[in-house]
Amino acid sequence: MEDFQFASIVVSTIRNAPVLIFAAMAGLFAERSGVVDIGLEGKILASAFVSAAVAYTYQDPWLGIAAGILASCALAMVQAFVSITQKGNQLVAGIAINIAMSGLTFVVAQYFFQQGGRTPDLGEARLSTVVLPGSELVADIPGLGWFWTRLIGGHSPLVYFAFALLPIVHWVLFHSRFGLRLRACGENPHAADAAGISVQRTRYTAMLIAGVLCSFSGAYLSIVQSGFFLRDMSAGAGYLALTALVFGNWRPVYTVLGCIMFGFFSAVQIQIEGVDLPVVGRIPGSLIQMIPYIVTVVVLAGLMAKSVAPKALGKPFVKSR
Amino acid sequence: MKTTELPRWASGFVLPVLNLLSALLVSALVIHLLGESPVESLQILFNSAVVNPEGLSYTLFYASTFVFTGLAVSIAMKAGLFNIGAEGQMYLGGLGLTLAMLSFDSTLSAWLLIPLAIVASALFGAGWAFIPGYLQAKRGSHVVVTTIMFNFIAAGLMNYLILKMVPEGDQNPASRVFDDAAMIPQLSTWLPFFGENTPLNLAFFLALIALVIYWVAVSRSSWGYKVQATGLNAHAAHYAGVRISRTIIVTMLISGGLAGLAAVNSILGSTHYLSLNFPAGAGFIGIAIALMGRQHPVGILLSAVLFGALIQGGFDLSLEKPNIPQETFIFIQGLIILFCGAMENMYAPAVLKLINATRRKG
């Protein structure tokens, strides 16, 4: 009985993490280039809705994902314009986008589907799970069977993509020309500028990448996890992703670890619900829901002082001579 | 004589108006895309919120709530803090108020109950802002993320507590109704112009008083001076002997307290019971108001009234035009925050050019 619970917690963790991983990697690019991205939440919502809506309408999840990318990038460009060109307050811009999308996704969903601000069930139009070769052979072997068919195999393609992102992002950030320039813009944009690099262009590109990556977070929520879009379904994932960044010191590996940690807490959350625990008894669902947010506060309280953000984070670049 | 600086009247009035118009223009476009006429929608909204006396009273009723949340966000902004948690702080303020009322509404008179409610709601609201404030001051944890987290935590906590408060046999997810003693008199009692039984109540004057106190504190007290110094340049404020930690924490407490006070209007003036999600987004509207009103008492009042009109008019509009549900106004809120808060200086170069051109001619 205990083993079964533990096993399903592990699998759940793997399946919860991608939402945060996509968003956190998006935030990583934006913030490493020097732009604060509080607007992850809004981009997640927008892409969640658009991908679900398009996937339903055309009964094609991949088309939905593509559409979601467009939506998220459009928002990212608005944010980029405000933050980079207009040199406006990046926190306010992000919050504005989050609030605007919270309202707009509901309104548009209502307009098209008349189902109280949600999209209809996708039914079959979801991504099929990946079945690893040889799964049939090992399925019945205890231990190995579970390992091959449920732990390593049997997930949605987006799950694999999320985890594959880690080495890709790491390499791009630390071993490519673009990554070098990006990090320079986030640490000392004046140095990048003096070296002939366009800080503006680099930051816009970073925001575009953030838009693309973030869209997968939303698509994952609506297409893979639920099968529909529901109002405000992101439930703070964007902020949890930002916290993972702080936790991970803006480094890809540790950030992903942070995302996995949050995924773990979500998984435990679901297991605890309806279960009589020693001493405290049955914890009501609404209190359990608070757990990830409390964890966030604890992480921020403990780590903020030691977390090293990109030096130029949040400061609009003004050529000063 | 060319100036590179905008005169006060241009930056304080012209720019905000231009920003607001931009937001409204985009909104009009979206309404058009939803298949409705923006002009007609505006008419319906205007009639409902301003022309109709009963509607007007609702507008002012909502405005009273928004003044408090707008003040809450504004005072925090003065200290350089972005308090997104007004929603949760108002929610908790409602809890404090309810606990006080449920305990004493059968034993104390209105003269004691109402002040008690005010104190309780402010205390609980302040308490909910304490931890984010403390963490920002002592640990550098960003207030934006922590207050948002506390909004979510409040939702869970209040969910749990309110369901515990539902009276035996009741279906409504709310506490029991307070006794008559715990009711703030409605303005329609003296001003029948507003129609019968509208929620506009004396708390409206409480809001006005709060605005005055805010103005005096910010512009004429040394505390207000120190808060602004902290928000503008914390290094220099430290040089000037300001206790930065304490300033941050106290400001957040006051901010939370103001948000908590919003519950006085919306509960004691209207429903007289604590219900699920009663803030209904007022905390977030406070953000839009603080940015649109540029943290100035007059600006805050005008913005609060404008939003009151949008909410009241938006409600009637959503009844008449199902394609424009009330959530549309959440979207409009976001636009206003974007244009008035993040893009506030977008029109500045153009306005400056215009001013210089007219100066040269004149």
Next chain:
Amino acid sequence: MQPAVEFRNISKAFGPVQANADVSFSIAKGSIHGVIGENGAGKSTLMSILYGYYHADSGQLVINGAEQKIRSSLEAIDLGIGMVHQHFMLVENMTVLDNVMLGTEGGFKLSKKRTETEAKLREICTRYHLDVDPLAVISTLSVGAQQRVEILKQIYRSAEILILDEPTAVLTTQEIASLFDILRLFKEQGKTIILITHKLGEIMEITDQVTVMRAGRVAGAVATRDTSKEQLANMMVGRPIEGNLPRKPHAPGAPVLQVENLQLKDANGVQLLADIALTVRAGEIVAIAGVSGNGQSELMEILSGMRLPTSGTVTMEGKPLPFAGRSNADGLPATFRDLGIGHVPEDRLRDGVIKDFTVMQNTVFGYQDRVIKRGLFDFDAIAKRCAHLLEQFDVRPKDPNVRIGLLSGGNQQKVVIAREVSASPKLMLVGQPTRGVDIGTIESIHTQLLRLRDEGVAILLVSTELEEVRALSDRIVVMSGGRVTGELHIDEFDTTRIGLLMGGMHKS
């Protein structure tokens, strides 16, 4: 032989300010050319135009005989122009190698170019005696070493024309000597060096030609060997420089400030201040001389209450300052002010004023709790006092309601000094009082300080300008590497000796 660089009628305005007006002169190839002038004379703007940061409003740039339109720093680099900035353009948490590669990475993949670049860097270091490890992380390097990295960057990009903007501001005497050796080596190799500085001694020592700029124009162009420091100073300023300002003879009173055994370690355990001891008496000016970055700023922060020391005692009029039992310095400056310590901070805009507050608001900055009547600001009293101060200290414009950020550096400084002086402190801490201040105001600030001294105030001055130290101080304390390396009376003033002390050579 055609000149390396020729400026022809260069003009550039920023709004109402004419930064460069009809500037014309040429720089010979293979020479070291000095460009001097005070703050605001236009030298930085001119070089920024040469390096492509700004576009001139009118005029031509001629590089190696061909007219060029330099639209960006990339184009400048392509023309062989390199610039070593006053504030280093380095990414602190990256290696020397990555910093050099920034902008010239080769392909998308970095690894190949990395090995290539590392080899080339080592070769350049050997050839020019630059002594830098390409794999070192910038934040671990000394200031002098970081500057060498900046130079390395330019050489790596095949710069033949090297602009150095105030390179010696942050170097010790020894490091300056090393730098000049490197420059001479460059000159031998046929490179052209443009040296921007306001230090006359350096001009005389290393340059071949000098162009003097004043108020955006060329005030003079001479061969170094044909001129003298005095002549250059006159051209720089346009009038004879101040002689000695009048002051009463040095007759100090009782000790006001006594520092004993002061230590400061930062969060990483690095010793920033070690065994600091000094005394300042009433009616005297003690100047702390030293290259910036040797602990003077930290010392001022401790003495003004902005920072806590690790250990040691500081007494003010015999009573120890309340450092004990505190975990941080939050709110401490206010206590120090109440004890009679005034503070004119080194970094005016970061610490001393609130840019967006009005002049009047800034006149109570730090003293905001003293001008209260019945719980609120006493605006009448504040306005009256402000008007009086603006008049007495000749602040221009004399408008109390203008935002202080719009005033010139010199006028901002006058407001700060006026404010601190008017609180009648017993001890005045003054950091770099004339940094970023025009020469007319410098004189008036110096006069102000001397008057304070004559009235019996104890003054502790920190200045990187030896001329200023000589003009004002009664006693000089030299700091280097966080320690006091020597003390002398003004009568013992000797540039060489002080230079050695600044460079860390303790008096035996």
